[in-house]
Amino acid sequence: MTVVEAPVPVAEPSPAPAAEPERTQQGVAIICYSGELEKTWAAMILASTAGAMGMPAKVFVTFWGLQTFVKDGKRVTGQNWMQKMLSVMSRPGIKHRKMSKMNFLGMGPWMMFKLAKQYGVASPAELLEAAQLMGVEFVPCQMTMDMFGLTRDDLIEGMGEPVGAATYLSYVAEGASPIFI
Amino acid sequence: MTVVEAPVPVAEPSPAPAAEPERTQQGVAIICYSGELEKTWAAMILASTAGAMGMPAKVFVTFWGLQTFVKDGKRVTGQNWMQKMLSVMSRPGIKHRKMSKMNFLGMGPWMMFKLAKQYGVASPAELLEAAQLMGVEFVPCQMTMDMFGLTRDDLIEGMGEPVGAATYLSYVAEGASPIFI
Amino acid sequence: MTVVEAPVPVAEPSPAPAAEPERTQQGVAIICYSGELEKTWAAMILASTAGAMGMPAKVFVTFWGLQTFVKDGKRVTGQNWMQKMLSVMSRPGIKHRKMSKMNFLGMGPWMMFKLAKQYGVASPAELLEAAQLMGVEFVPCQMTMDMFGLTRDDLIEGMGEPVGAATYLSYVAEGASPIFI
Numbered sequence: 309m310t311v312v313e314a315p316v317p318v319a320e321p322s323p324a325p326a327a328e329p330e331r332t333q334q335g336v337a338i339i340c341y342s343g344e345l346e347k348t349w350a351a352m353i354l355a356s357t358a359g360a361m362g363m364p365a366k367v368f369v370t371f372w373g374l375q376t377f378v379k380d381g382k383r384v385t386g387q388n389w390m391q392k393m394l395s396v397m398s399r400p401g402i403k404h405r406k407m408s409k410m411n412f413l414g415m416g417p418w419m420m421f422k423l424a425k426q427y428g429v430a431s432p433a434e435l436l437e438a439a440q441l442m443g444v445e446f447v448p449c450q451m452t453m454d455m456f457g458l459t460r461d462d463l464i465e466g467m468g469e470p471v472g473a474a475t476y477l478s479y480v481a482e483g484a485s486p487i488f489i
Numbered sequence: 490m491t492v493v494e495a496p497v498p499v500a501e502p503s504p505a506p507a508a509e510p511e512r513t514q515q516g517v518a519i520i521c522y523s524g525e526l527e528k529t530w531a532a533m534i535l536a537s538t539a540g541a542m543g544m545p546a547k548v549f550v551t552f553w554g555l556q557t558f559v560k561d562g563k564r565v566t567g568q569n570w571m572q573k574m575l576s577v578m579s580r581p582g583i584k585h586r587k588m589s590k591m592n593f594l595g596m597g598p599w600m601m602f603k604l605a606k607q608y609g610v611a612s613p614a615e616l617l618e619a620a621q622l623m624g625v626e627f628v629p630c631q632m633t634m635d636m637f638g639l640t641r642d643d644l645i646e647g648m649g650e651p652v653g654a655a656t657y658l659s660y661v662a663e664g665a666s667p668i669f670i
Numbered sequence: 671m672t673v674v675e676a677p678v679p680v681a682e683p684s685p686a687p688a689a690e691p692e693r694t695q696q697g698v699a700i701i702c703y704s705g706e707l708e709k710t711w712a713a714m715i716l717a718s719t720a721g722a723m724g725m726p727a728k729v730f731v732t733f734w735g736l737q738t739f740v741k742d743g744k745r746v747t748g749q750n751w752m753q754k755m756l757s758v759m760s761r762p763g764i765k766h767r768k769m770s771k772m773n774f775l776g777m778g779p780w781m782m783f784k785l786a787k788q789y790g791v792a793s794p795a796e797l798l799e800a801a802q803l804m805g806v807e808f809v810p811c812q813m814t815m816d817m818f819g820l821t822r823d824d825l826i827e828g829m830g831e832p833v834g835a836a837t838y839l840s841y842v843a844e845g846a847s848p849i850f851i
Contacts, residue, residue: 335843336839336842349733354835357835357836361836363839371531372527390603391604394600398590410759419755423752424817427813429817451608451610454610455608472538473538477538480517485842485848486668486848487848488668488670522712551712553708571781635789635791636782636791653719654715654719655722658720658725662696662697667847667849
């Protein structure tokens with residue numbers, strides 16, 4: 309989620325569309341929306357591969373996706389009881405993602421990690437680290453941070469400044485291809 | 490969903506690919522596919538922010554997403570019993586979206602709306618209204634309307650003419666970036 | 671999923687970004703990630719419509735999506751017990767997709783197919799066949815094949831060589847618009 313900076317409803321579209329500058333920035337602008345294990349994996353594979361290819365890549369982390377980027381040690385996050393309850397119901401951290409189906413109280417993820425290891429596939433946590441080292445930028449959504457009561461200190465090291473949807477869309481306006489995961 | 494206008498299977502690809510004209514139309518072409526609360530929110534944030542930035546934005550509303558755009562007063566929609574049952578099982582309207590998880594018989598959404606209000610985040614219904622006022626066009630999928638038995642009168646005011654996938658893909662061919670939500 | 675070809679973590683981004691060649695290839699590069707009935711339908715409608723329009727279209731089939739492209743006759747796939755169990759828990763093949771909600775032990779899909787037939791909408795299996803005939807290329811993800819223990823013989827006829835995320839992203843670098851479904 310991201311704060312829409314005071315969307316003042318106006319009666320007609322802006323006369324001068326300012327949002328289509330030269331498309332200088334290419335590459336991908338991934339929205340990491342989901343907190344599920346499989347989609348986290350998909351997002352990290354695309355991000356780290358783009359990094360390895362030298363392809364510009366930014367990852368905008370929002371909604372349930374932001375829980376993935378909470379430090380591993382953090383167990384409860386949030387300022388008020390509702391925010392705390394949300395973090396308790398769904399444990400944060402990239403190592404604690406659940407599968408969208410066939411989770412079987414953790415047996416599904418256990419099998420996936422076992423199969424991944426057997427076939428030499430890196431885990432989401434390893435891929436995240438590789439992506440960061442290769443210059444992929446992960447930026448948290450300001451609005452999600454507000455709504456979940458997350459602070460910069462709750463998040464893993466190396467993330468960018470929190471931004472809103474307008475900043476994300478400016479990447480697209482500059483030519484990056486959006487991928488919503 | 491959208492009717493594929495009589496996809497006559499031919500034995501080889503068309504010799505003259507007509508679908509890549511000059512990329513004159515930029516901006517985003519959002520597919521609003523999901524009827525879930527959080528994804529509806531994400532789609533409305535992107536649409537209204539694009540509108541506020543003067544970035545061209547079209548929203549193609551299809552599958553479960555179309556239920557979101559049914560007028561608030563409508564309780565049962567459809568022509569036959571199957572279509573009516575679908576609308577009864579999942580109440581239409583943007584104010585009645587359920588969360589993809591942690592719905593807790595409505596407590597999840599209640600908490601989300603409470604947190605949103607506390608942090609000054611507009612609701613999906615408010616963002617939709619803002620987006621429409623700022624020139625974002627919402628177009629319903631003809632095939633979904635047929636399959637769910639929806640009429641133009643069932644849908645909110647201000648939506649465009651129902652179109653199919655070919656029209657949606659023509660936006661992409663002209664340069665709009667697809668975002669499937 | 672796809673193998674990240676040995677992502678050697680380096681301390682800084684590559685000096686010469688090689689991933690942004692001339693954008694010669696346009697069209698769409700669909701990621702068919704989900705195995706759900708509705709999303710399978712959405713992906714097949716977009717793919718077959720793009721094919722009918724003569725718009726270049728590639729479909730990268732990964733994660734749960736790959737189960738959709740297993741031959742209809744195959745009931746159990748995989749080399750070890752974990753892989754076999756996954757195929758048993760979720761029956762492979764395009765004719766056996768389940769709905770993401772309201773599946774009702776198969777009544778939901780039955781209603782959807784009945785409504786589709788009534789309104790002249792082609793089934794996912796028919797759309798897939800049409801798409802292939804019209805030149806849309808379906809390429810399986812090598813890593814998913816490894817992790818699920820799938821062989822080329824398990825998959826339907828006419829699919830391309832298995833590739834990884836780097837190949838997929840090269841389509842995007844060449845100008846194809848990504849659509850993650």
